Amino acid sequence: MMSSRRVLSRADARAVYDRVGAWQDPQAFYEAPALDALAEQGAFEAAGTVIEIGCGTARFARRLLRTRCPPPTQYEGIDLSGTMVRLAKARLASFGPRATVRQTDGGLTFDRPDGAVDRVVATYVLDLLSRGDARTLIGEAHRLLAADGRLCLAGLTWGEGLLARAVSWGWDRLHAFRPEWVGGCRPLRMRPFLEGACWQVRHHRVVTGWGVPSEVLVAVPE
Ligand SMILES: C[S@@+](CC[C@H](N)C(=O)[O-])C[C@H]1O[C@@H](n2cnc3c(N)ncnc32)[C@H](O)[C@@H]1O
Structure with missing residues (x-):
């Protein structure tokens, strides 16, 4: 089942996340199993350059920089919410010049040369974009990634068991009513x-946290 209904405009998304602010972290209790899988499967130990789109409060970034990435890894977080950018900068301050965070207007193409990035990360971001914006993000990731780079994605998805299917259905109805x-x-x-877009999928699975299903996807450009 695919939803092609109204998604938040960039202005609305910025307003929502400016309002949510630090509450993003406790609200994201269901993300843990997906982020664990992504941290394991993303081969961040071999990454020299990481870009994260929609970095939020930089919780995942801090974990990667602390526990996965080697000291020379350069991280850049990108977000359209000024509040998220402020929180992310504060959270990553101790990493000094290794980690930068930048506010954008929500555009999903970036001023970096082709093949200049080792990991493009987006967690719980594709699921709030329009289908067109999601395609733009994936196309831009393909352009940015080095030959052995990896696209590392996690996001809400449709569950398979009875409980997970019911949760997905309820979530989808809520989104249809008030995104x-x-x-x-x-x-x-x-x-x-x-599919059909020059990617080789290295890891793909659906995991469930607190009954909420998430898709984890790691792919390399071909
Ligand atoms: C659901 S939160 C996820 C935050 C974080 N990645 C996580 O997994 O906890 C979505 C984030 O994407 C940001 N965002 C939404 N649309 C964006 C866009 N077009 N460009 C950059 N960031 C965006 C929001 O401001 C918010 O911080």
């Missing part, structure tokens, strides 16, 4: 965005 109540996120299948 801002669920931070603009709705269940989405990300893998079809990569």
Whole structure:
């Protein structure tokens, strides 16, 4: 099931996340199993340059820089919410020049040369974008990634067991009614965005945290 209904505009997404601020962290209790899998499967130990789109409060970035990335790794977080950027900068301050965070207007193409990045990360971001913006993000990741680079994605998806299916359905209905109540996120299948588009999928699975299903996807450009 694919939702092609109204998604938050960039202005609305900025307003929602400026309001959510630090509450993003406790609200994201269901993300843990997906972020664990992504941290394991993303081969961050071999990454010289990491870009994260929609970095939020930089919780995942701090974990990667502390426990996975070697000291020379350069990290750049990008977000359209000024509040998130402020929180992310504070959280990553101790990493000094290794970590930078930048506010954007929500555009999903970036001023970096082709093949200049080792990891492009986006967690719980594709599921709030329009399908067109999601395709732009994936196309831009393909351009940015080095030959052995990896696209590392996690996001809400449709569950398979009875409980997970019921949770996905309820979440989807809530999104249809008031997308801002669920931070603009709705269940989405990300893998079809990569099909026929020069990607080799290295890892793909659905995990469930607190009954909420998430898709984890790691792919290399071909
Ligand atoms: C659901 S939160 C996820 C935050 C974080 N990645 C995590 O997993 O906890 C979505 C984040 O994406 C940001 N965002 C939404 N649309 C964006 C866009 N077009 N460009 C950059 N950031 C965006 C929001 O401001 C917010 O911080």
